[in-house]
Amino acid sequence: MIHANTDETWLPLYEALASPVRLSIINLLAADMMNVKELAESIGLSSAIVTMHIRKLEKAGLVQTKMVRKQGGTHKICSLAERSISIELPHMLDVKKVHEVSVPVGHFTEFEVFPTCGIATAEKMIGQFDDPRFFLEPERMNAGILWFGKGYVEYKVPNYLLSGQRPLALEITMELGSEAPGVNENWPSDIDFSLNGMDIGMWTSPGDYGEVRGRFSPAWWQDRINQYGLLKVIRIQEDGTFIDGQQMSVVGIGEIGLDRNFWSFRIGVKENAVHVGGLTLYGKGFGNYNHDIIFRVFYEDVRST
Numbered sequence: 052m053i054h055a056n057t058d059e060t061w062l063p064l065y066e067a068l069a070s071p072v073r074l075s076i077i078n079l080l081a082a083d084m085m086n087v088k089e090l091a092e093s094i095g096l097s098s099a100i101v102t103m104h105i106r107k108l109e110k111a112g113l114v115q116t117k118m119v120r121k122q123g124g125t126h127k128i129c130s131l132a133e134r135s136i137s138i139e140l141p142h143m144l145d146v147k148k149v150h151e152v153s154v155p156v157g158h159f160t161e162f163e164v165f166p167t168c169g170i171a172t173a174e175k176m177i178g179q180f181d182d183p184r185f186f187l188e189p190e191r192m193n194a195g196i197l198w199f200g201k202g203y204v205e206y207k208v209p210n211y212l213l214s215g216q217r218p219l220a221l222e223i224t225m226e227l228g229s230e231a232p233g234v235n236e237n238w239p240s241d242i243d244f245s246l247n248g249m250d251i252g253m254w255t256s257p258g259d260y261g262e263v264r265g266r267f268s269p270a271w272w273q274d275r276i277n278q279y280g281l282l283k284v285i286r287i288q289e290d291g292t293f294i295d296g297q298q299m300s301v302v303g304i305g306e307i308g309l310d311r312n313f314w315s316f317r318i319g320v321k322e323n324a325v326h327v328g329g330l331t332l333y334g335k336g337f338g339n340y341n342h343d344i345i346f347r348v349f350y351e352d353v354r355s356t
Contacts, residue, residue: 053112054282054295056139060341064136067111072096073104077113077131084130105129112339115263132263137295139284148351150211154344156334157194160207161317162186164199167232167329171196173269173336195336198230198277200329203243203319208346210313216350218309220288221246223316224345226338227256228280230329234261240328244285244299245317247308251292252299254283255326265333267341277331279339309348316346 055061067073075094079085085093091101108114115132118125157170166181172193178185186197197204212218229240236258243253264272265279272278286293287307292300307314320330334343 052281052295053133053136054139054284055136063107064111064113067107067113070104070107072100073108076101076104076108076129080114080129080131084128086126086128088126090129109263110266112266117262148216148349150348150350152208152211152346153342154206154208154346155192155194156197156332156343157191158206159186159191159204161205162203164202164204166200167230168199168202169197170194171272171337175271195334196277196331196338198329198331199320200230201320201322201324201327203317204332205315205317206344208314208316210309210311210348212309212348212350215353217353218304218348218350220286220304220349221307221309222287222345222347222349223285224282224342224347225318226280226282226333226340226342227254227318228277228331228333229256229259230277230331231259234259234275234277236260236262238328239326240320240330241324241326242330243317243319243321243324246287247311247315249302249307250300251285251287251302251307252294254294254299256281256328256330259329259331265337266339267337269336272337277333279337280331280333282340314346316344 055064076090079093087098087101091098105114112132114129116127116129119128164183164186168183169180170177170186170191173195177188177190229238231238238258240256241253242256244251259277261276261278268278284295287304289303291298292302320327335341
């Protein structure tokens with residue numbers, strides 16, 4: 052599922068949907084995978100024009116393509132990349148009072164990771180594949196992607212709430228996927244989240260996505276390796292903790308100790324999980340969303356009596 056909002060970065064998605072031809076292509080691909088020639092014949096347009104529409108749908112993350120040998124030739128096969136789209140409009144809380152902090156994925160303060168693993172900036176790999184020592188390399192602070200087979204990374208987030216500001220909800224937004232040797236879109240992984248030492252829930256990632264290049268993958272980033280993840284929004288509020296609107300736990304905003312100077316957020320895959328499928332965390336310069344881990348705390352002013 053694509054989780055979009057009113058940020059301008061989603062304009063390519065909305066532009067891709069604002070076309071009767073592209074909507075027809077989506078409907079055709081919902082029934083079966085097709086090549087460009089088959090799509091052109093079904094719609095009654097030239098292959099060149101259909102190719103232009105496919106590129107816009109690819110840029111929006113709605114369609115994926117791959118080259119397949121078939122009937123003695125090579126064909127560009129098109130298929131849907133997503134099953135649904137969720138558009139989140141601004142909440143009442145969003146347009147009121149909020150403190151926001153963006154934390155780069157390389158700014159972890161504690162970690163324990165096991166191969167397969169790696170870390171990279173938008174310009175180059177940091178060290179070598181499958182060597183956890185490079186997670187201590189100072190250049191990690193510029194990292195835009197990291198991955199590991201099991202273990203965790205932990206981030207310290209400054210608390211900018213002032214005296215008299217009562218937290219109503221905390222949102223954590225990030226792009227996540229599994230970590231398979233190579234890539235495997237059917238590679239479930241149980242990813243755990245904790246805040247200030249308290250478990251707030253678990254989400255099972257469906258797979259490690261790499262068949263199609265990520266929208267923001269650097270030019271040097273090779274194919275057939277982690278390309279993009281799924282955008283996940285964790286929201287901790289009074290009545291529990293939710294991920295994409297689905298409840299993960301009953302842990303509420305009043306139970307996680309937001310009155311300290313900083314918060315500790317840990318994300319990982321436990322060795323005793325049912326699905327030990329690793330974790331890939333995408334930040335700015337990688338994946339499909341081009342942003343780091345975003346923390347938003349919504350609050351209200353409380354007058355002293």
